[in-house]
Amino acid sequence: MASMEQKSKVLVIGALGYIGKYIAIASVKLGHPTLVLLPSFRSADPIDNEIIGSFKK
Numbered sequence: 001m002a003s004m005e006q007k008s009k010v011l012v013i014g015a016l017g018y019i020g021k022y023i024a025i026a027s028v029k030l031g032h033p034t035l036v037l038l039p040s041f042r043s044a045d046p047i048d049n050e051i052i053g054s055f056k057k
Contacts, residue, residue, distance in 0.1 A: 010034045015055065016048050024055065 014020040015036040027034040
């Protein structure tokens, strides 16, 4: 019987920053349950809004 690898839960704070978005994406791709702490306001920057939309998917 193969042992199942237990995945760590990951919380990414600062996921709209340059490195944070890559950490969040990599965590999801590796299969970790990932939570992203995002600001409660809508950013004026359309790139930030696009990143937030991709995280919500």
